Each structure stands twice: as structure tokens, then as C-alpha cells.
Amino acid sequence: MTWLAWRVQRSSILASVSAVSLVGVWLVAGGFALHHSTNAARWTELDVAMLFALPCFVGLAVGAPLVGEELDRGTVRLAWSQEASRGRWLGSKLLVATAAIGPPFALLAGLVGWWSRTLAVPDSLFTGVGIAPADFDVTGPAFVSYALFAFALGILLGALLGRPIWAFVAGVPTYVAVRSAVQELLRPRMIPPLRFVDRTGDVPAALTHAWVFNAAWQASGPTARGAAPPTLGGLPESVMRCVAQPGHPPTIAACARLLRLQYTGLYQPPDRYWVLQGIESAIFLALAFALCALGALAVRHHSV
């Protein structure tokens, strides 16, 4: 059974593993260049975009044909009319494909994580500790769980749509929607975030390497009725005018003090990296599991 699962899927698996390896080689090569370079070279946006897209594309490329291609080519009518049950047939495929794509992603996640820690160029897209989305999403178990989620999504869509290409086309926006929803709505609140308040106008030390969100300027101090001070959004115009006016203090910090403004927001400190990674990957592994279960249900009840 394992042999058959491997033989049927080997082209999509080999193509996917090659893609992951190529990205790995590309990053290692770039890393060596970086290591020997004296100027502040760093990973480009292209590298980062590649790492973001990789779990989605590779997961779908292996998942979508897993059932979809056999439905498309009609070979299910061969495979499902034998002694082996549809459950065993699907199980062996899942086992082989997961074993084939899991380790390369784990390796790549480890490589990128090690890299971003070693790199630690202050103005890099990678902050070096990695709790902000740019680092967080391409390192650790979360990176592997994204690939498995896309893989399971491909299986279910392939089983429902019966065409691997449609499953792929439908899978990309679904993947992006789910990932964004978790990142924007869930992840900031997985652990209650901390609040910072700064009246000095300098970036607080606690925010170094932290993931900052909802940051905004506010009028400092309680208002007349004791209500929360109104939020002003980005750097207020009054501060800009103050800095520009001759005779006033020249720095933003001094102006902010003068105008009784404060900079405040929420953040997740960098030492929560592993806890957040654990929660995030648990969510995506659970989703992957649920999608596989639905895929198995679809396979079981498919009339062909």
C-alpha cells in the first residue's frame, strides 16, 4: 500500500520537495554572501515573499492531486473497487505525503530560524528574535503547520471539486483568508497583550524585538470627566507643526511633552515566541486534521 501511494504521488512529492530544497539552497547561498559581505546586505522582500508563499503552494500542490487527480482520471473506479477499503487507500496516501513534506519544511523552518537569530541586523526585515509576523510566520513549528494545513485543504477541495487545478485555484484564496484571519484576529490576543505608554517620545526599551500593534498617540492625563483620553492615530499634526515652528523645542519628544501627548499601544514581548508558536501551530494542525477528516468523509460517500 505504501509503495502504491508513493508510486502514484511521487512526481508531485518530488517536485514539491525540490521546490523547498531550492528555496533552502537559495537562502543558504544568500546567507554565505551576507556572511562575507561588509555592507548591511540582507534578505530581500523577494526572499520573504517566497517563504510566505511556500507552505501554501507546496501544501496545495501535494494535497490537491491526492484525491482530485484520481477522481479526474477515473482511477478511483479502479482503486475503490478492490479489496482495500477507501479508508486504507486514503490513509496510506496521507501517511506517505505527510512523511514526505513534513521534514523538509521542518528543516527549512529551522534553517530560517537559526538564520534570523544569527543575522540580527537591526534594520533587517528579520528582527532577530522573531515574534513579529515577518519572522514568526516563516520559523518554528508554525511554518510546518501552515504547510500541513494547505496540504489538508488541497485534499478536501480536490475530493469535493474532483479537479486538482480547481482545488489549487480555490485553495490559494482560502489559505490566505484563514491565515490572515488568525494572524489579525486571534494571534494578538492568544495571550493578553501588554500595554506600553510613552511620554518621552523615544521608542521604549521594552519594544525592542517586540511585536507592536494598535500603537497611537493620545492626549495624556485624564480628561475633565475622567474618561479615557481620545486616540489621535499616527503622529498628530500639532506635533509636526510644533517641530516646524521656529522658537519651539526641535524634537518630537519635547513637542509631545509640551502638547501633553503620549504614545501608547499593545505589544507581545519577544519571550512569548514559543508559547505563541505552540498555540498557532496547534490551531493550524487542528484545522489540518479537521480538513483531512472531512476529506475522508467525502471520499467515503463519493459515488463514482
Add this chain to the structure above:
Amino acid sequence: MSDNQAAVATYGLGKRYRRSRALSECTFSLPPGRICGLVGPNGAGKSTLLRILAGLTVPDAGSFELLGETPGPGRSGWRRVAYLDQDRPLYRRFSVAETLRAAAALNATFDFGWARRTLEDLGFDLHQTVGTLSGGQQTQLALIWCLGRRPALLLLDEPTSALDPLARESLVRLLLATVAENGTTVIVSSHAVSELGQFCDFLVLLTRSQVRLTGDVDELLASHRLLVGAAESSPPGTVLSSATAGRQATVLVRSEGELFAPGWDAEPVDLERMVVAYLRLYACAEDESAALDATTSARVRS
């Protein structure tokens, strides 16, 4: 399984697709060890029936028994049932040898040595890719996959369609030799009624999703007669078809028991003639009922 137990028994099987009815009220019983011809025009529901019996399609109505058991969930009820699909799905990128390995992987019972020997005897190159085999060779390979499972029940959907006469003959020979050796029950669907007449001893006739005629071929032939007589007299029995040439009429009649027909010459009928008469009868009946429907709806409208 005792001898008098049916190899296949269906009770009111029905299947609907989105728009059309593929099968309705399908009931028949096939004794073990028989070769059953499943005949009917295109779209009559032959493939749907075979796919239901193979466990690929779930019927909307009715139930069935295979080899004396009602198949439950999973494949345990189909362990000894092999099925050859109309499209002969095979893994096109596999070699012939890999195809046999796949058959062995999917089946606990698969006679790998026999299948390999048979393929070699038929002149197959085991390293050749399945996609590059001719249509006839692909059918042979798919059939050997089925036969290698040593099934007790073999379901074949149009096994000889799109084959040249030579390939057809060798396929039928291979099938009959193996089936006779193992006492396999076979259901084989086909358009080629004359060909089925050579080896079928049981018949199920389907038109427009319904079973119209079923039974032992010899018994069916015995209860049908071709009568030749004067055109103006009425023949005995149930008239299935009639043709008049001048003052002489040739009619096909069905009658249980002895046929007493004064003034008519009775001749035995062959399978093809009988099947064609039935197909024509139900095709006409449907045209008439369709015409009736049309007039009724026209009347309702006016």
C-alpha cells in the same frame, strides 16, 4: 454458500442523478456459476447497475445481496467481487509490472504469478508503460487484474467494446477459460447481443432504467416462438413483434407452457432476435407514451 442461493440478488434498486433516473425498481436474482448478459440500449442504466454492485455508487433505493451477504460498510462484502470499468481506468504512467504490483498491493488475494505468466504468454512487455499500450492490450491488462483476484463474482462493463475481432476473440477465450476453471459468476454488459449469445446462459434486459426481461436463456428461448401464418388471423400468446409481407405475417410471441397455434407454423427463436424484439417493443412503447404525454399536455394547455 449453498447451491440454491443467488450469487446476486437485487430488490427494487433505484438511482437518480440530478436530472434523470438512471435505475428504478431493479429486481432480479442470478444463480451462482452463471454467465449473465446485461443488455440494453445506451443510457439504459447498465453501467449504473454494475457500479452499484461493485460498491462504487450508493443506490437511493432498494438493496442487494452479493454471494449471499448484504455488503456492509467497508470492502469486506466485496472481497471476492471484481469489477472492470467501461473506461478501463489504469495508472497510465505505471509499467505493466508495476500495475501487477499495484493489484497485489490493493488485494490480499491476488495471483501475481498467474497474472505475470498470462501477460507474458499474451506477448506483453512487462516494462512497457501502460499509457503506450493499445486499447486492446489495456483491456486485456485490466481483465487480467480482475481475474488475478480469483473473484467469485466478476462484473464486466462492455469488456469487448472498441476491440478488433481478433482481440475480442482472445479476450473472450481468456475470460471463459478462467471462469470455467473457477466456477465464477459473471455479469457482462454489452451492445453486441449476438456475441453474448455465444456464452451467456442468463439474461437481464434493461431499457430506460427498468428491468424488462430476466431469466435463464434456455427457458426464455423456450417460451418464445416465431410464428408464421396468415396476416388476417390473430396469433396465440403475447405478441412482441410482427412483420407482414403480402398476406403472410411473421410474429414473435411469448407464451408460458405449450403453445397451441392452429394455422401458424412455429419456429424456435434465437437470443438476438428475441432481445431485439424486446428492445424495439419498449422503444415503441416509450414513443407512444411520450406521444400520449404530449397530447395530454396539449389538451391541458388548450
